[in-house]
Amino acid sequence: MAKTKYHFVCQSCGYTSAKWLGRCPECGGWDTMVEEAEVTAKNTKSYLPVNSEKIKPKTIASVAKVKVERLATGIREFDRVLGGGVVPGSLVLLGGTPGIGKSTILLDAGLRFGQRGVKVLYVSGEESEEQTAMRAVRLGGANASDNLLIMTATDLDAILAQANAVKPQLLIIDSIQTMYNPELQTAAGSVGQVRECTAKLLQFAKTTGIAVMVIGHVTKDGTIAGPRLLEHMVDVVLQFEGDRSYSFRVLRALKNRFGSTDESGIFSMEAGGLAEIANPAGLFLEDRDGEAAGSMIGACMEGNRPIMVEFQALVAKTPYGMPRRTAVGFDYNRVNMLLAILERRFGLDFGTYDAYVNVVGGMRVTEPAADLAVAAALVSSYRNRPVPKGVLVFGEIGLTGEVRRVSAPERRIMDGINLGFKRFIVPDNKLSLGNVDAEIVRVKTLEQALKALFG
Known part of the structure; x- marks a missing residue:
């Protein structure tokens, strides 16, 4: 009777080794190697029907004639x-x-x-x-x-x-x-x-x-x-x-x-x-009323549809030697990057302040177009100056302080107008909107954007 052979398989990535390893050399996971028996192929009964027609080569034209209905x-x-x-x-x-x-x-x-x-x-x-x-x-x-x-x-x-x-x-x-x-x-x-x-x-x-x-x-x-x-x-x-x-x-x-x-x-x-939820554009704005320092509305894309999301920031004096940085629903590293840009380009001193960023409603925002809204919320909380109601912003921020273009700006603006927004701070690029009942401020730099928001 043949002796059963064993090997060790990583449960995270599937890497196989002849001996046990504390750390998987493929994915770097610790204590993920589990012993399994080697199995050779068996001639078991197949439950799949055999159709020799399907394994013959065909031309694209002959296959394209068959319409597939979803x-x-x-x-x-x-x-x-x-x-x-x-x-x-x-x-x-x-x-x-x-x-x-x-x-x-x-x-x-x-x-x-x-x-x-x-x-x-x-x-x-x-x-x-x-x-x-x-x-x-x-x-x-x-x-x-x-x-x-x-x-x-x-x-x-x-x-x-x-x-x-x-x-x-x-x-x-x-x-x-x-x-x-x-x-x-x-x-x-x-x-x-x-x-x-x-x-x-x-x-x-x-x-x-x-x-x-x-x-x-x-x-x-x-x-x-x-x-x-x-x-x-x-x-x-x-x-x-x-x-x-x-x-x-x-x-x-x-x-x-x-x-x-x-x-x-x-x-x-x-x-x-x-x-x-067929129309989620204003889904996270239902409970918002009045103006508050540290709050900014940004236009983000979920797939091909815009969603207006409220970003909140709190900048508070730190009681510790090292200030805390916390982000909920937004990339922690991008928060640190935006704080560094605000300190270097505008002289705002966040070194003695804790900074907290939250995306209201449990949303997880990953696109860079939210940079401008997060930066505006941080400045609003730092200066304790609320952003006027009815303002919508979007745009990616570069390390040199420029506001970069994002996808589908017209769609974001039109959905914002339908939700009652009257003023838009957007990247400086061509827009094919026609006549709209709204003020559209195009900015090239973060300095211009903050000046348009806070004067």
Whole structure:
């Protein structure tokens, strides 16, 4: 009888070593090497239909004649991120932190598919069938269509056998970390299991033409758990973001072979599930009234849609020898950079002051166009001078103090006008707006911008 061989696999990146290592030489992770048995390929029974026509080479012209119709989920914000719907035969990976709403949105999509006559098989490896049914009732699926089938299982071979027998148009796996490939002698959720299970699902989707949507857990730093190879194997990678303390959720496409990655979907977590927010432009301005020092409204882009976000800054005398710098919802390093620019170019002394920056509403802003709003909020708090109401700003700030151009300035301004803003401080570039009932101040430097705001 052949002796079983073992090796050590990094649970973060999938690096393989013949001996145990305290630190992975590939990703630098500490104590991530786990012993696994080496598995050779077996001639196991295949649950995939063999079709020799699909493995023959074809011309682009012959393939282009076949029109592919997407499966629209009926959730407009979800379809927007997917590029119009789910492509048959595609493999979609949805990641996000626990409790963010991954299972909720896919079960809701399954209910809507079933109501429109699309057969769906929803497989949960974490919840019993009764628990899944209870969640479906909470989402309004008390009278769910018979086209939605639910099943609790973790054995991937058994799941694919049932999928091949039922022949759904969409297979939903919740989640990939709970799936188990009996050919591997390792625990479910390990790097080897996640990789091999995903490979099997990819082969199943491409061979049968059945769309597969998979939920993936994320690590502490927000990346999808498992090797990075996982994101390269799938066709679409979606990321669900948001703070569990707030009701707002943002769905982004990190990778999309069938559409754009510029789109995003905005949702609100309600008692009956996730509700769409079709027009999120003024979503975070509802509770704002009056003028306050340290507050500035900036126009940011979520995908291809502008959102007006309130940035708040507090500059206070520090009781310590080293001043504190804190950023919530904004890049900490960019806050330090903006403080350095204000000190060097304008002589503002932040060396004895703590500086706190917060994005209201639990939003996470990453684009550089928010630089001007954050800098204005910092100066407003430092000088204790509020910005007049009805002013909207956006622009990237360079290290030399220049205000640089950003994308879609006309769209930001028009949405601001619709929300009642009358004065705009924007980068100096050509604008094709026509006649608008607003004052547009174009600035080239941060000095000009601050002079337009505070005189």
